[in-house]
Amino acid sequence: SAVISQKPSRDICQRGTSLTIQCQVDSQVTMMFWYRQQPGQSLTLIATANQGSEATYESGFVIDKFPISRPNLTFSTLTVSNMSPEDSSIYLCSVETGGRTEAFFGQGTRLTVV
Amino acid sequence: GESVGLHLPTLSVQEGDNSIINCAYSNSASDYFIWYKQESGKGPQFIIDIRSNMDKRQGQRVTVLLNKTVKHLSLQIAATQPGDSAVYFCAENNAGNMLTFGGGTRLMVKP
Numbered sequence: 001s002a003v004i005s006q007k008p009s010r011d012i013c014q015r016g017t018s019l020t021i022q023c024q025v026d027s028q029v030t031m032m033f034w035y036r037q038q039p040g041q042s043l044t045l046i047a048t049a050n051q052g053s054e055a056t057y058e059s060g061f062v063i064d065k066f067p068i069s070r071p072n073l074t075f076s077t078l079t080v081s082n083m084s085p086e087d088s089s090i091y092l093c094s095v096e097t098g099g100r101t102e103a104f105f106g107q108g109t110r111l112t113v114v
Numbered sequence: 115g116e117s118v119g120l121h122l123p124t125l126s127v128q129e130g131d132n133s134i135i136n137c138a139y140s141n142s143a144s145d146y147f148i149w150y151k152q153e154s155g156k157g158p159q160f161i162i163d164i165r166s167n168m169d170k171r172q173g174q175r176v177t178v179l180l181n182k183t184v185k186h187l188s189l190q191i192a193a194t195q196p197g198d199s200a201v202y203f204c205a206e207n208n209a210g211n212m213l214t215f216g217g218g219t220r221l222m223v224k225p
Contacts, residue, residue, distance in 0.1 A: 033212075041217070043203065043215040045213070092157050094157075103148075105157030106157050107157045108155075110155075
Protein backbone atom coordinates (compact mmCIF):
# COMPACT_ATOMS: atom_id res chain seq x y z
CA SER A 1 0.00 0.00 0.00
CA ALA A 2 0.96 3.65 -0.13
CA VAL A 3 0.12 6.69 1.97
CA ILE A 4 -0.51 9.79 -0.09
CA SER A 5 -0.64 13.34 1.21
CA GLN A 6 -2.11 16.14 -0.83
CA LYS A 7 -1.80 19.85 -0.14
CA PRO A 8 -3.83 21.97 0.08
CA SER A 9 -6.91 20.02 1.07
CA ARG A 10 -9.10 22.85 -0.14
CA ASP A 11 -8.82 26.36 -1.49
CA ILE A 12 -10.94 29.19 -2.80
CA CYS A 13 -9.26 31.06 -5.62
CA GLN A 14 -9.96 34.09 -7.76
CA ARG A 15 -10.54 33.55 -11.45
CA GLY A 16 -7.48 34.17 -13.58
CA THR A 17 -5.06 32.96 -10.92
CA SER A 18 -3.23 29.64 -10.70
CA LEU A 19 -3.03 27.03 -7.96
CA THR A 20 -0.39 24.36 -7.51
CA ILE A 21 -1.40 21.14 -5.77
CA GLN A 22 1.24 18.95 -4.20
CA CYS A 23 1.22 15.18 -3.87
CA GLN A 24 3.68 13.38 -1.60
CA VAL A 25 3.93 9.59 -1.36
CA ASP A 26 5.54 7.71 1.52
CA SER A 27 7.38 5.34 -0.82
CA GLN A 28 8.90 5.39 -4.28
CA VAL A 29 6.34 4.66 -6.97
CA THR A 30 6.61 4.38 -10.69
CA MET A 31 3.17 5.54 -11.72
CA MET A 32 1.52 8.71 -10.47
CA PHE A 33 -1.75 10.04 -11.85
CA TRP A 34 -3.86 13.16 -11.55
CA TYR A 35 -7.66 13.00 -11.71
CA ARG A 36 -10.41 15.56 -11.72
CA GLN A 37 -13.75 14.90 -10.06
CA GLN A 38 -16.37 17.49 -10.88
CA PRO A 39 -19.20 17.99 -8.39
CA GLY A 40 -21.39 14.91 -8.10
CA GLN A 41 -19.52 13.10 -10.84
CA SER A 42 -16.99 10.36 -11.34
CA LEU A 43 -13.26 10.60 -11.76
CA THR A 44 -11.65 11.64 -15.02
CA LEU A 45 -7.97 11.08 -15.65
CA ILE A 46 -6.11 14.29 -16.45
CA ALA A 47 -2.63 12.93 -17.00
CA THR A 48 0.02 10.45 -16.02
CA ALA A 49 2.99 12.06 -14.30
CA ASN A 50 6.18 10.50 -15.57
CA GLN A 51 9.40 10.79 -13.61
CA GLY A 52 12.11 12.39 -15.70
CA SER A 53 9.92 13.19 -18.68
CA GLU A 54 6.85 15.19 -19.66
CA ALA A 55 3.47 14.11 -18.41
CA THR A 56 1.13 12.21 -20.69
CA TYR A 57 -2.20 14.03 -21.03
CA GLU A 58 -5.60 12.56 -21.76
CA SER A 59 -7.93 13.88 -24.41
CA GLY A 60 -9.35 17.23 -23.41
CA PHE A 61 -6.48 18.19 -21.12
CA VAL A 62 -3.43 20.21 -22.17
CA ILE A 63 -0.12 21.03 -20.59
CA ASP A 64 -0.63 24.79 -20.75
CA LYS A 65 -3.74 24.51 -18.58
CA PHE A 66 -2.54 21.72 -16.27
CA PRO A 67 1.26 21.72 -16.07
CA ILE A 68 2.61 18.80 -14.07
CA SER A 69 5.95 18.22 -12.45
CA ARG A 70 7.44 14.91 -11.30
CA PRO A 71 10.90 15.66 -9.96
CA ASN A 72 11.35 12.30 -8.21
CA LEU A 73 9.65 9.01 -7.43
CA THR A 74 7.77 10.28 -4.37
CA PHE A 75 6.47 13.70 -5.39
CA SER A 76 4.39 15.42 -8.05
CA THR A 77 2.59 18.71 -8.52
CA LEU A 78 -0.39 19.70 -10.62
CA THR A 79 -1.00 23.34 -11.45
CA VAL A 80 -4.42 24.58 -12.49
CA SER A 81 -3.64 27.67 -14.56
CA ASN A 82 -5.69 30.75 -15.38
CA MET A 83 -8.60 29.38 -13.42
CA SER A 84 -12.26 29.90 -14.22
CA PRO A 85 -15.33 28.79 -12.23
CA GLU A 86 -15.54 25.73 -14.51
CA ASP A 87 -12.33 24.49 -12.91
CA SER A 88 -14.09 24.12 -9.56
CA SER A 89 -13.61 20.43 -8.80
CA ILE A 90 -11.87 17.97 -6.58
CA TYR A 91 -8.39 17.14 -7.85
CA LEU A 92 -6.99 13.78 -6.81
CA CYS A 93 -3.52 12.34 -6.90
CA SER A 94 -3.21 8.60 -7.35
CA VAL A 95 -0.37 6.11 -7.38
CA GLU A 96 0.13 2.51 -8.36
CA THR A 97 2.80 0.46 -6.70
CA GLY A 98 3.29 -1.71 -9.75
CA GLY A 99 2.08 -4.95 -11.23
CA ARG A 100 -1.32 -3.69 -12.37
CA THR A 101 -2.80 -3.62 -8.93
CA GLU A 102 -5.21 -1.24 -7.35
CA ALA A 103 -4.49 2.48 -7.36
CA PHE A 104 -4.24 4.41 -4.10
CA PHE A 105 -5.62 7.90 -3.79
CA GLY A 106 -4.89 10.99 -1.80
CA GLN A 107 -7.72 12.71 0.04
CA GLY A 108 -8.14 15.21 -2.76
CA THR A 109 -7.97 18.97 -3.11
CA ARG A 110 -11.32 20.71 -3.24
CA LEU A 111 -10.94 23.78 -5.43
CA THR A 112 -13.54 26.51 -5.69
CA VAL A 113 -12.98 29.30 -8.22
CA VAL A 114 -14.91 32.50 -7.68
CA GLY B 115 -13.46 5.76 -26.70
CA GLU B 116 -14.97 2.91 -24.78
CA SER B 117 -15.72 3.52 -21.15
CA VAL B 118 -17.20 1.97 -18.09
CA GLY B 119 -20.83 2.96 -17.87
CA LEU B 120 -22.84 3.33 -14.72
CA HIS B 121 -25.82 5.59 -14.44
CA LEU B 122 -25.98 7.53 -11.25
CA PRO B 123 -28.57 5.80 -9.08
CA THR B 124 -28.99 6.19 -5.38
CA LEU B 125 -29.49 2.92 -3.57
CA SER B 126 -31.25 3.11 -0.26
CA VAL B 127 -31.18 0.02 1.96
CA GLN B 128 -32.15 -0.86 5.48
CA GLU B 129 -29.37 -1.53 7.95
CA GLY B 130 -28.70 -5.25 8.04
CA ASP B 131 -29.96 -5.91 4.54
CA ASN B 132 -27.73 -6.90 1.64
CA SER B 133 -26.80 -4.33 -1.00
CA ILE B 134 -26.09 -4.94 -4.66
CA ILE B 135 -24.45 -2.26 -6.77
CA ASN B 136 -24.17 -2.84 -10.50
CA CYS B 137 -21.83 -1.64 -13.23
CA ALA B 138 -21.77 -2.20 -16.98
CA TYR B 139 -18.57 -1.93 -18.96
CA SER B 140 -18.20 -1.75 -22.70
CA ASN B 141 -14.57 -2.62 -23.41
CA SER B 142 -14.27 -6.36 -23.90
CA ALA B 143 -10.48 -6.00 -23.69
CA SER B 144 -10.65 -4.98 -20.02
CA ASP B 145 -9.12 -7.63 -17.85
CA TYR B 146 -8.93 -6.09 -14.40
CA PHE B 147 -11.72 -4.47 -12.40
CA ILE B 148 -11.80 -2.63 -9.10
CA TRP B 149 -14.49 -1.35 -6.78
CA TYR B 150 -13.82 1.81 -4.81
CA LYS B 151 -15.69 3.44 -1.95
CA GLN B 152 -15.62 7.21 -1.59
CA GLU B 153 -16.85 8.87 1.56
CA SER B 154 -17.61 12.55 1.67
CA GLY B 155 -14.46 14.66 1.68
CA LYS B 156 -12.16 11.73 1.05
CA GLY B 157 -10.44 10.10 -1.86
CA PRO B 158 -11.60 6.74 -3.24
CA GLN B 159 -10.66 3.77 -1.11
CA PHE B 160 -9.99 0.34 -2.57
CA ILE B 161 -12.58 -2.30 -1.63
CA ILE B 162 -12.01 -5.33 -3.81
CA ASP B 163 -10.72 -6.27 -7.23
CA ILE B 164 -11.17 -9.08 -9.71
CA ARG B 165 -9.32 -10.21 -12.78
CA SER B 166 -11.02 -11.43 -15.91
CA ASN B 167 -10.01 -15.05 -15.36
CA MET B 168 -12.37 -15.15 -12.38
CA ASP B 169 -16.16 -14.89 -12.05
CA LYS B 170 -16.37 -14.24 -8.35
CA ARG B 171 -14.20 -13.00 -5.56
CA GLN B 172 -15.07 -12.62 -1.91
CA GLY B 173 -13.74 -10.33 0.75
CA GLN B 174 -14.92 -9.45 4.19
CA ARG B 175 -18.68 -8.80 3.78
CA VAL B 176 -18.14 -7.95 0.12
CA THR B 177 -18.34 -10.04 -3.02
CA VAL B 178 -17.61 -8.98 -6.58
CA LEU B 179 -19.18 -10.83 -9.47
CA LEU B 180 -17.98 -10.55 -13.04
CA ASN B 181 -20.04 -11.62 -16.03
CA LYS B 182 -17.88 -11.22 -19.10
CA THR B 183 -20.60 -12.43 -21.45
CA VAL B 184 -22.75 -9.38 -20.80
CA LYS B 185 -19.91 -7.15 -19.57
CA HIS B 186 -21.41 -6.70 -16.14
CA LEU B 187 -19.82 -6.23 -12.74
CA SER B 188 -21.56 -6.17 -9.40
CA LEU B 189 -20.62 -5.48 -5.81
CA GLN B 190 -22.54 -7.21 -3.08
CA ILE B 191 -22.32 -5.97 0.49
CA ALA B 192 -23.66 -8.31 3.14
CA ALA B 193 -25.38 -7.03 6.27
CA THR B 194 -25.06 -3.40 5.23
CA GLN B 195 -24.04 -1.04 8.01
CA PRO B 196 -24.37 2.76 8.37
CA GLY B 197 -20.63 3.02 7.82
CA ASP B 198 -21.13 1.61 4.33
CA SER B 199 -22.93 4.79 3.27
CA ALA B 200 -20.79 6.31 0.51
CA VAL B 201 -20.46 6.59 -3.24
CA TYR B 202 -19.22 3.43 -4.90
CA PHE B 203 -17.30 3.43 -8.19
CA CYS B 204 -16.29 0.59 -10.43
CA ALA B 205 -13.17 0.99 -12.51
CA GLU B 206 -11.67 -1.01 -15.33
CA ASN B 207 -8.13 -1.43 -16.52
CA ASN B 208 -7.70 -2.16 -20.18
CA ALA B 209 -4.55 -0.42 -21.29
CA GLY B 210 -1.50 -0.72 -19.12
CA ASN B 211 -2.00 1.00 -15.82
CA MET B 212 -4.79 3.40 -16.70
CA LEU B 213 -8.10 3.14 -14.90
CA THR B 214 -11.44 4.18 -16.38
CA PHE B 215 -14.08 4.94 -13.79
CA GLY B 216 -17.80 4.40 -13.94
CA GLY B 217 -20.29 7.05 -12.92
CA GLY B 218 -20.81 6.02 -9.31
CA THR B 219 -23.70 4.88 -7.11
CA ARG B 220 -24.62 6.52 -3.86
CA LEU B 221 -25.47 4.01 -1.16
CA MET B 222 -27.61 5.26 1.70
CA VAL B 223 -28.12 3.02 4.70
CA LYS B 224 -31.20 3.64 6.80
CA PRO B 225 -30.89 2.78 10.48
